[in-house]
Amino acid sequence: MPEPLLLPVADQPPVERADAARNREALLCAARRLVEERGVGCVTMEAVAAAAGVGKGTVFRRFESREGLMAAVLDFSESAWQASVISGPPPLGPGADPWERLIAFGRSRLETTLVHADLIRAAGATGSRAVGAYSFTAMHVQHLLGQLGVDGDLPVLATALLAPLEIPILEQQMSLGGFPVERLMAGWEDLARRITGR
Amino acid sequence: MPEPLLLPVADQPPVERADAARNREALLCAARRLVEERGVGCVTMEAVAAAAGVGKGTVFRRFESREGLMAAVLDFSESAWQASVISGPPPLGPGADPWERLIAFGRSRLETTLVHADLIRAAGATGSRAVGAYSFTAMHVQHLLGQLGVDGDLPVLATALLAPLEIPILEQQMSLGGFPVERLMAGWEDLARRITGR
DNA sequence: AATAGAAGCGGACCGTGGTCCGTTTAGGCC
DNA sequence: GGCCTAAACGGACCACGGTCCGCTTCTATT
Numbered sequence: 039m040p041e042p043l044l045l046p047v048a049d050q051p052p053v054e055r056a057d058a059a060r061n062r063e064a065l066l067c068a069a070r071r072l073v074e075e076r077g078v079g080c081v082t083m084e085a086v087a088a089a090a091g092v093g094k095g096t097v098f099r100r101f102e103s104r105e106g107l108m109a110a111v112l113d114f115s116e117s118a119w120q121a122s123v124i125s126g127p128p129p130l131g132p133g134a135d136p137w138e139r140l141i142a143f144g145r146s147r148l149e150t151t152l153v154h155a156d157l158i159r160a161a162g163a164t165g166s167r168a169v170g171a172y173s174f175t176a177m178h179v180q181h182l183l184g185q186l187g188v189d190g191d192l193p194v195l196a197t198a199l200l201a202p203l204e205i206p207i208l209e210q211q212m213s214l215g216g217f218p219v220e221r222l223m224a225g226w227e228d229l230a231r232r233i234t235g236r
Numbered sequence: 237m238p239e240p241l242l243l244p245v246a247d248q249p250p251v252e253r254a255d256a257a258r259n260r261e262a263l264l265c266a267a268r269r270l271v272e273e274r275g276v277g278c279v280t281m282e283a284v285a286a287a288a289g290v291g292k293g294t295v296f297r298r299f300e301s302r303e304g305l306m307a308a309v310l311d312f313s314e315s316a317w318q319a320s321v322i323s324g325p326p327p328l329g330p331g332a333d334p335w336e337r338l339i340a341f342g343r344s345r346l347e348t349t350l351v352h353a354d355l356i357r358a359a360g361a362t363g364s365r366a367v368g369a370y371s372f373t374a375m376h377v378q379h380l381l382g383q384l385g386v387d388g389d390l391p392v393l394a395t396a397l398l399a400p401l402e403i404p405i406l407e408q409q410m411s412l413g414g415f416p417v418e419r420l421m422a423g424w425e426d427l428a429r430r431i432t433g434r
Numbered sequence: 435a436a437t438a439g440a441a442g443c444g445g446a447c448c449g450t451g452g453t454c455c456g457t458t459t460a461g462g463c464c
Numbered sequence: 465g466g467c468c469t470a471a472a473c474g475g476a477c478c479a480c481g482g483t484c485c486g487c488t489t490c491t492a493t494t
Contacts, residue, residue: 055460055471082450093474098452163407172412194423197409201399209361211395214370225392232430253441253490280480291444296482 062100064090078156109161136185144226186234260298262288276354307359334383384432
């Protein structure tokens with residue numbers, strides 16, 4: 039019976055061939071290096087391809103688009119940060135009381151977002167960053183709000199609380215409004231206080 | 237005395253030559269038309285130039301960049317909206333009590349933002365839209381918050397209240413979160429209630 | 435009306451993101 | 465090991481945003 043010779047065991051992820059995986063790694067590596075030493079804006083797809091010793095087509099096959107590649111690069115630091123939220127030391131990690139965790143979360147998120155601003159912008163709304171980062175932060179904040187006894191539409195409230203920490207809004211406030219970071223942080227804490235009804 | 241022949245009377249705006257103004261108008265017109273009939277994504281700078289009967293260079297000289305051009309196109313509807321906030325009928329315009337105005341503002345802003353979503357995205361953070369729209373909405377909300385007796389860092393609070401109405405955040409919620417518009421609006425109202433301490 | 439010089443113009447040109455397709459290669463099966 | 469097919473590859477190619485520079489046109493001044 040000429041059934042599909044390579045039976046699709048786990049359906050969704052059609053497993054990556056060995057050379058493909060190797061290339062993905064090499065590309066990611068090269069991209070990371072180039073971004074670090076030249077800045078996001080000066081890294082072209084062709085340069086990444088060359089640095090990894092592959093053709094340009096390969097970059098796009100592995101990462102879909104520039105945004106996709108940048109998202110992948112970003113994922114690196116992002117996962118580290120997520121880990122420190124999930125299992126790092128308090129007050130960011132578990133152990134502190136919810137309110138302190140929330141404040142620590144806000145400050146930490148604000149800081150890392152600013153640090154990776156360029157990369158985040160370059161990653162656009164695509165790739166795992168968008169969906170991954172968003173759902174993680176949203177879930178976490180939602181959880182903390184729950185612990186703090188907030189009632190209402192938690193998913194939406196969480197998003198509202200996260201919104202001022204997103205790049206586009208931060209940029210607005212810093213460049214157009216001219217607010218210093220410290221003021222933004224204080225403002226965010228105030229917002230959290232009002233939302234949680236403290 | 238070879239002083240500057242064209243004395244710089246009002247300093248900043250070096251006045252536009254007649255033909256330049258004509259071209260600007262023609263370009264804006266063409267851009268508006270093309271955007272309407274093909275959608276933002278399918279309008280190239282070259283097409284706009286051709287439709288207006290000028291060279292590509294001219295488009296860029298008048299509008300700086302694609303973002304700049306799109307911002308200019310957007311300005312059209314944006315000003316109309318601003319006018320209806322400043323001097324239109326209540327509850328959006330003056331006359332209603334601050335709370336009702338605030339709610340009407342939120343709903344109206346949400347709606348118009350969604351209607352022009354593509355254009356806003358294409359206009360990026362550049363041009364008059366960004367600075368103009370931002371400062372207008374921020375000022376207005378700030379003003380209403382003041383009237384409602386809110387105390388605290390009003391400029392920052394206003395931004396926080398506006399953030400969930402910005403395209404990137406709306407997109408997150410709608411596409412990733414899957415929330416329907418009505419829920420977002422309800423959530424925003426709730427947020428406003430908490431911020432104003434109602 | 436003539437002049438001069440700044441402002442505007444156009445379109446060839448460039449760099450980059452993204453696509454396409456003929457060729458190569460991995461790796462399951464006999 | 466040899467075969468065979470799907471997957472992966474590479475780099476020529478395309479489209480579009482943006483720049484540049486030699487030429488044209490406007491307009492203030494006389």
